[in-house]
Amino acid sequence: MKPTKSLVFCRASGKSKTLFQTKEKADAFIRFNAAEILEKTGKAPVRSYYCPFCCAWHVTSKPSQKEGERLDERDNRFLNNLLNADQFKKEIKTIAVKLRTRMEAIDKAIETCDFSLADELIKLSRADLKVMAALSLNPYVVLRPKRQLARRVVLISSLRKS
Numbered sequence: 001m002k003p004t005k006s007l008v009f010c011r012a013s014g015k016s017k018t019l020f021q022t023k024e025k026a027d028a029f030i031r032f033n034a035a036e037i038l039e040k041t042g043k044a045p046v047r048s049y050y051c052p053f054c055c056a057w058h059v060t061s062k063p064s065q066k067e068g069e070r071l072d073e074r075d076n077r078f079l080n081n082l083l084n085a086d087q088f089k090k091e092i093k094t095i096a097v098k099l100r101t102r103m104e105a106i107d108k109a110i111e112t113c114d115f116s117l118a119d120e121l122i123k124l125s126r127a128d129l130k131v132m133a134a135l136s137l138n139p140y141v142v143l144r145p146k147r148q149l150a151r152r153v154v155l156i157s158s159l160r161k162s
């Protein structure tokens, strides 16, 4: 329960406020009463602060402006990460499909000894792999196509020499 006996009129906030002698007591009050107060009034104290007018601690349901901004930023970042993760996954998939198709085209170019075309396709694939690696949190995603590409590069250089 709210300790009504230590309720004072606070000049700083312009309303009746509960006084706490220490920050620990104010924080403990939040810990033990926030849920009940939220249920009763629709808003709960979230932080304690020192009031220089009362020379004591109060609790408030308002996050500080700085804290509010920090929380907003955190929420936005979290939301963006979620959206991006989904978007990134889609893009990675698209690139993977493109790479697979291009790998077949490279094979065809090698078969027909069109090495300049093969080189061009390999250059494009390398650029795609870079994008893929940048989008992916998991480095293993690019390992397989990278290996497939490297195998073809080796094959082309050995065919060129012969």
Ligand SMILES: [Zn+2]
Residues within 6 Å of the ligand: 010, 011, 012, 013, 017, 051, 052, 053, 054, 055, 058
């Ligand atoms: Zn005060």
